[in-house]
Amino acid sequence: MGVNNQSFIELNGRERAQAILDQGTFRELLGPFDGIESPHLPKQDIVPQSDDGVIIASGLIAGEPAIVISIEGGFQGGGIGEVSGAKIAGALELALNNHKKGVPVRPVFLFDTGGVRLQEANYGLLSISEIGSSVVALREHTPVVGVISGNVGCFGGMSITASLFSYLIMTKEARFGLNGPEVIEQEAGVEEFDARDRSLIWKTIGGIQRYETGFADVLAQDDVTAIQRAIQETFEKKEKVASKTEQVDFYRHLLSKVDPSEKITPDQFQKLYKATKNEHISSTVSYSLNEVPGSMPNSRGRVWINALINDEEADFEIPSVLYKDALLGREKVRYISVVPNPYSRFLRARKGEVGLDEGWTIAKHVREVIKEDRNQSPRPIIAIVDVPSQAYGYHEELLGIHYACGAAADAYAAARLAGHPVITLIVGKAISGAFLAHGYQSNRILALKDEGVNVHAMSKQSAARITKRSIKELEEASKKVPSMAYDIESFASLGALYELISGIQPEQPTERDVQTIQDILTGAVEDVRREGVYDLSSRLQSEKARKEGRKASLLVRGELEKQWNI
Numbered sequence: 213m214g215v216n217n218q219s220f221i222e223l224n225g226r227e228r229a230q231a232i233l234d235q236g237t238f239r240e241l242l243g244p245f246d247g248i249e250s251p252h253l254p255k256q257d258i259v260p261q262s263d264d265g266v267i268i269a270s271g272l273i274a275g276e277p278a279i280v281i282s283i284e285g286g287f288q289g290g291g292i293g294e295v296s297g298a299k300i301a302g303a304l305e306l307a308l309n310n311h312k313k314g315v316p317v318r319p320v321f322l323f324d325t326g327g328v329r330l331q332e333a334n335y336g337l338l339s340i341s342e343i344g345s346s347v348v349a350l351r352e353h354t355p356v357v358g359v360i361s362g363n364v365g366c367f368g369g370m371s372i373t374a375s376l377f378s379y380l381i382m383t384k385e386a387r388f389g390l391n392g393p394e395v396i397e398q399e400a401g402v403e404e405f406d407a408r409d410r411s412l413i414w415k416t417i418g419g420i421q422r423y424e425t426g427f428a429d430v431l432a433q434d435d436v437t438a439i440q441r442a443i444q445e446t447f448e449k450k451e452k453v454a455s456k457t458e459q460v461d462f463y464r465h466l467l468s469k470v471d472p473s474e475k476i477t478p479d480q481f482q483k484l485y486k487a488t489k490n491e492h493i494s495s496t497v498s499y500s501l502n503e504v505p506g507s508m509p510n511s512r513g514r515v516w517i518n519a520l521i522n523d524e525e526a527d528f529e530i531p532s533v534l535y536k537d538a539l540l541g542r543e544k545v546r547y548i549s550v551v552p553n554p555y556s557r558f559l560r561a562r563k564g565e566v567g568l569d570e571g572w573t574i575a576k577h578v579r580e581v582i583k584e585d586r587n588q589s590p591r592p593i594i595a596i597v598d599v600p601s602q603a604y605g606y607h608e609e610l611l612g613i614h615y616a617c618g619a620a621a622d623a624y625a626a627a628r629l630a631g632h633p634v635i636t637l638i639v640g641k642a643i644s645g646a647f648l649a650h651g652y653q654s655n656r657i658l659a660l661k662d663e664g665v666n667v668h669a670m671s672k673q674s675a676a677r678i679t680k681r682s683i684k685e686l687e688e689a690s691k692k693v694p695s696m697a698y699d700i701e702s703f704a705s706l707g708a709l710y711e712l713i714s715g716i717q718p719e720q721p722t723e724r725d726v727q728t729i730q731d732i733l734t735g736a737v738e739d740v741r742r743e744g745v746y747d748l749s750s751r752l753q754s755e756k757a758r759k760e761g762r763k764a765s766l767l768v769r770g771e772l773e774k775q776w777n778i
Contacts, residue, residue, distance in 0.1 A: 225284030237271030278318035285364035291329030297339020298768035304346035311353035327368015341652035375618030382419035389417040390614040512640035513598035549596035560605035566646040567603035571616025578623035598640030617649035624653035633740035656710035707757025
């Protein structure tokens with residue numbers, strides 16, 4: 213930086229928002245003096261913050277109306293809880309309403325976040341799915357611009373959100389990835405990723421690497437004026453470009469050229485990316501698959517897709533993502549399920565995780581439905597969910613697993629917004645970024661009532677490490693804050709489930725069980741069509757949500773709307 217330059221990274225969240233807006237136009241919405249803070253932190257003896265770590269500011273950017281959302285990384289690592297998540301989602305929803313009324317507003321998001329706030333866990337995941345839905349809808353009207361500067365960077369579910377943006381601006385000091393180095397080391401071992409190797413971290417997920425491999429659009433100097441200029445220039449671009457998470461054929465083609473049996477270096481990936489950019493891209497990708505027919509392990513995801521397609525053979529391009537068009541009642545629907553593949557090219561995605569290949573392949577199978585149904589009644593899409601997590605590993609971070617998960621989430625959201633009833637059936641685990649990618653963007657979420665059905669933001673071991681608690685302490689806290697619990701009944705209490713289904717054999721369903729589920733799925737599809745609402749607002753309108761589960765989410769949205777006059 214020059215002598216007169218001002219560091220953007222050294223500013224706090226509020227100062228960053230002020231710096232982005234034209235001088236003298238900053239006006240904070242739902243600020244500290246409104247007194248809405250997390251109701252869940254005091255129950256865990258954690259001091260809340262009066263803005264819950266998120267600043268929403270209206271003003272002007274280059275003379276045009278704008279809304280700036282800034283995360284304060286200094287509070288709870290920039291983690292997203294119920295109140296902070298509702299502030300972000302609510303602001304984006306109001307910006308979208310502006311555009312629908314013909315009143316443009318420029319949305320800018322200043323990231324400094326580790327992802328979900330684990331002390332509120334499932335509230336964070338719910339909010340992130342709602343934020344992502346709004347981004348996908350909003351970018352049809354205006355560029356949605358993000359800045360990742362530091363000190364925290366952008367991780368966890370919020371990295372999936374960032375992948376959906378029209379444009380991302382990064383500094384070389386910033387980091388951007390789905391799984392933090394410490395979590396990868398916890399889940400996969402120090403030989404997979406050494407969290408103490410600072411050089412390795414920045415070479416793998418730092419701003420320069422992300423820019424050189426296309427995961428960031430602009431590499432800006434850590435300087436207020438440089439960041440301002442970069443933001444203004446993105447809004448001045450005339451032609452609309454597809455977001456990276458929509459470029460499914462390109463990224464599947466790029467991944468097909470990777471041999472994960474050899475450790476690819478950051479420099480090698482840069483060269484591969486740049487070479488692939490200049491190639492003709494086909495929508496057909498072939499992998500050298502070495503699965504053994506008939507030897508694939510069983511899983512709840514496999515059991516249920518087979519049962520619901522009447523034990524026909526499911527289709528697949530990669531053995532870990534099964535799909536099939538089949539009749540549900542009188543209409544054709546598409547079923548999609550992620551299943552274990554012990555022969556996967558990527559070692560870290562062999563137990564049913566959503567990995568690099570899985571995310572982009574889900575996106576392909578959803579987007580082909582949108583394309584095929586463009587001139588006819590949009591068919592329902594049923595996501596069968598049994599996913600233990602996203603894949604944790606060095607290759608996953610280097611090659612952009614946050615974009616792979618984002619591509620799947622983007623496709624489901626695009627299908628829903630195009631009028632496809634998207635229904636999720638949770639039959640097993642629905643954990644973290646895997647669930648955000650596969651299942652959380654649906655109109656209706658159904659789940660089997662069974663102790664093997666879990667919803668959460670992270671494995672217990674990793675959650676304990678990140679929050680510096682024992683597993684026993686985590687379990688005690690979840691008794692006071694249901695959003696921290698793993699069991700499906702605690703999740704149901706938040707109000708996001710359309711139905712919790714009892715009396716079903718999850719691992720060996722009977723014919724009667726299958727018929728019951730098919731009837732409930734048919735009812736959910738009919739309910740979506742009857743309501744005719746294709747955003748995620750119905751999750752906030754259930755009786756459980758209104759009475760208790762999402763009280764703070766509703767309060768925040770209501771108060772934000774009162775102050776909104778952009």
